[in-house]
Amino acid sequence: MDVLIVGAGISGIGAARYLKTALPAKTFAILEARAASGGTWDLFRYPGIRSDSDLHTFGYEFKPWRDEEAIADAPRILDYLRETVTENDLDRHIRYHHRVVAASWSSGDARWTVEVERADTGERITLTCDWIFSASGYYRYDEGFTPSFAGRDSFAGRIVHPQHWPADLDYTGKQVVVIGSGATAVTIVPAMAGEAAHVTMLQRTPTYIMPVSKKDPVANALKKYFGPERGYAWTRRKNIAQQKAIWSFCRRFPKAARKIIRWVNARQLPAGFPVDEHFHPPYDPWDQRLCAVPDGDLFRAIRHGKASVVTDRIAGFTETGVRLESGRHLDADVIVTATGLNVQAFGGVPVTVDGTLVRLADTVAYKGMMLSGVPNFAYAIGYTNSSWTLKIGLLCEHFCRLLKHMDLQGYEVCRPEVADPAMPTRPFLDFGAGYIRRAVGQLPRQGDRMPWLTSMDYQSDVKLLRADDVTDRELHFS
Secondary structure (H helix, E strand, O other): OEEEOOOOOHHHHHHHHHHHHHHOOOOEEEEEEOOOOHHHHHHHOOOOOEEOHHHHHHOOOOOOOOHHHHHHHHHHHHHHHHHHHHHOOOOHEEEEOEEEEEEEEEOOOOEEEEEEEOOOOOOOHHHHHHOOEEEEOEEEEEOOOOOOOOOOOHOOOOOOHHHHOOOOOOOOOOEEEEEOOOOHHHHHHHHHOOOOOEEEEEEEOOOEEEEEEEEEEHHHHHHHHHHHHHHHHHHHHHHHHHHHHHHHHHHOOOHHHHHHHHHHHHHHHOOOOOOOHHHHOOOOOOOOOOOOEEEHHHHHHHHOOOEEEEOOOEEEOOOEEEEEEOOOEEEEEEEEEEEOOEEOOHOOOOOOEEEOOOOOOOOOOEOEEEEEEOOOOOEOOOOOOOOOOHHHHHHHHHHHHHHHHHHHOOOOOOOEEOOOOOOOOEEEEEEEOOHHHHHHHHHEEEOOOOOOOOOOOOHHHHHHHHHHHOOOOOEEEE
């Protein structure tokens, strides 16, 4: 085939649609290890799972989000993704139960050989392609991150990780402790609070949390008066600008941003609530991702006494709950370890170039979509400070333009190479989240100048990936 896309999640589906539209003569397949499309939105089944970005920017540029609710739950997002598959006749290109186990490049053949294992039969098959487009996300699907907790085996109740939510878990009328304070925890706590006797969010460090409206009245008005396509386009522009303005304000004026967030939190919480103890992080806004709670559902659960927050460190589990370093004990029938993900680049697939194993930490990211020294290999990594998919669309456009340029010039191979071996490098993602810090040594690096910077700014990427030429003196064609 011309292109093998790895992963049938939001990035892989988008890449396939762009490829089919821009280069209809190209042959391609989407390899999906699981039995269904949708990626994250099909994998996770925990209560309340939803987006933490608005769907007018998290959705595809080419497909309007028509639902009234801008912050949507997983089933609606999954319907949207599968509609995209059907509308673009992508079903016949998806090969389910196809798990990529290795990829090797031969310069002599100018081709990738991809080893695939059938997850349903165990059969091993080999595919060849000119290009690999990795859309497999950034974390391990088979295993979430759970720290080691002393006394874990002594706990008499159930311990669950959100990544592997058991369908038979009944928490009605039970005491629940959710360990964590990130996006997953702040989603699960209010969702479980409706049926549980009480839910406690146990956090080691507070997180910045802001209420957002589920519905965007401006977006719905624009769609009503200008139609779904034009209304969606205008809403998308508005929200891109809004996201950039909020992020820029927080980074430029962190003290003012702290005060505003604290003021909003205090208004949402009961009178006398210890805001500074539980909602005042030791870092600046957007050093880590700011969590959004639709219609303030987490704060509402706290106000109604259905949920509470405890900021402390865990000394260990007991038979009946969690013992804290302060000496306090939290009773629990169910413990949810919302402790994060295990980062895994490119699905953990070993990649070799002419027989030499590629060590990711030795590579430098080119335009945030290719790797130095690795030919005909592209990948999809979105924004950490904005909607993930905003960048994916631009990357896919640029990828298609690159392939079109190579066809017109008669090229078969392109390979990024760093011209200045003394160029300083830094981590691929300048982000303080724990799951990124744990894996930073296993990820590519980025440089201190274009095209080796991994941009997190949409407008900069519009220029780099959409407006600028695909050629570059550090991208070598043959």
